[in-house]
Amino acid sequence: MAEKETKELATREERIPATRTERPMVPPVDIYETAEGLILVADMPGVSKDKVDVKIEENVLEIRGEIADLPGEEVSPIYAELTGKEYYRAFTIGPEFDLDKVEASMEAGMLRIFLPKIEAEKPRKIEIKVA
Amino acid sequence: MPINWGLWFDPFREFDRLQQEIDRLLELTKPFIPIRSVARGTFPVINIGETSDHVLVYIFAPGIDLEKVDLSIEGNLLSISGERDASSALKVEKIEPERYYRQERFSGKFTRVVSLPESINPDEVEATYQNGIIKVKIGKKEEKKARRIEVKAG
Numbered sequence: 001m002a003e004k005e006t007k008e009l010a011t012r013e014e015r016i017p018a019t020r021t022e023r024p025m026v027p028p029v030d031i032y033e034t035a036e037g038l039i040l041v042a043d044m045p046g047v048s049k050d051k052v053d054v055k056i057e058e059n060v061l062e063i064r065g066e067i068a069d070l071p072g073e074e075v076s077p078i079y080a081e082l083t084g085k086e087y088y089r090a091f092t093i094g095p096e097f098d099l100d101k102v103e104a105s106m107e108a109g110m111l112r113i114f115l116p117k118i119e120a121e122k123p124r125k126i127e128i129k130v131a
Numbered sequence: 132m133p134i135n136w137g138l139w140f141d142p143f144r145e146f147d148r149l150q151q152e153i154d155r156l157l158e159l160t161k162p163f164i165p166i167r168s169v170a171r172g173t174f175p176v177i178n179i180g181e182t183s184d185h186v187l188v189y190i191f192a193p194g195i196d197l198e199k200v201d202l203s204i205e206g207n208l209l210s211i212s213g214e215r216d217a218s219s220a221l222k223v224e225k226i227e228p229e230r231y232y233r234q235e236r237f238s239g240k241f242t243r244v245v246s247l248p249e250s251i252n253p254d255e256v257e258a259t260y261q262n263g264i265i266k267v268k269i270g271k272k273e274e275k276k277a278r279r280i281e282v283k284a285g
Contacts, residue, residue: 023151028235029235029236030217030218030220030221030233030234030235031232031233032221032226032230033230034223034230039221039222041220041236043236043237043263044263045176045192045262045264046191046262047262048262068262069262069264071180071187074182074183075180075181075182076181077179077180078179078186078248079177079178079179080178080179081173081176081177082176082178082191108193108194108195108260108262108263109191109192109194109262110220112220112222
């Protein structure tokens, strides 16, 4: 029993990185459903097209972005409401999406992701009969 | 095998977290906050910085229509007002509000005023919009610019 416990701790030790990292900011999102699929829009000001990363692994959709053009060393802050340089957010998704056809685009600091539904999953109208 | 506490239990990380929590609590009570500062979640969020000869204002306003934005400067007050339609980014022909699962992004009219250092020269302003950030660069008055002072050997 005791041996098992040490083993568990040892693996955990590997999992947690020793470096202290800044906590990423959580971007606000809108999620909207159409008959064709789900649309997600995230506000990530400062993130350019090449600094955004959208990843779907198993059933998790991960959004990550880095502010591209941070002020240099010569700029000293006077007042800051936003601190941080990274955005991160994740959602779990169901199996009803066609992951090969996911579209993502970045425009004016907004990330838009379209998750299309698999053909067979699109809504069919079900007629309700009066008994 | 001894457990290496330093590796997976970093007490300094806990201090950081504690510091963040305390900062957050103090924000609610501390008396020396600028009068125009706002609660979290306001749109747009503003950061201000300065260099030796400029004051830089970063307005985090993703997806705004620049034609609907009014940016002005009066004395040392910079104001921005406008309107953002968050739903336009969905690129859906007709929005049906009941189809939203989450609607966290700001939509509607906004106005914000920030006070800038007295040293600015309101006649020397330029603003650009990139990646959803409006960057306003304001010059400083010539007499207020930082000057390098030479130390002479005696």
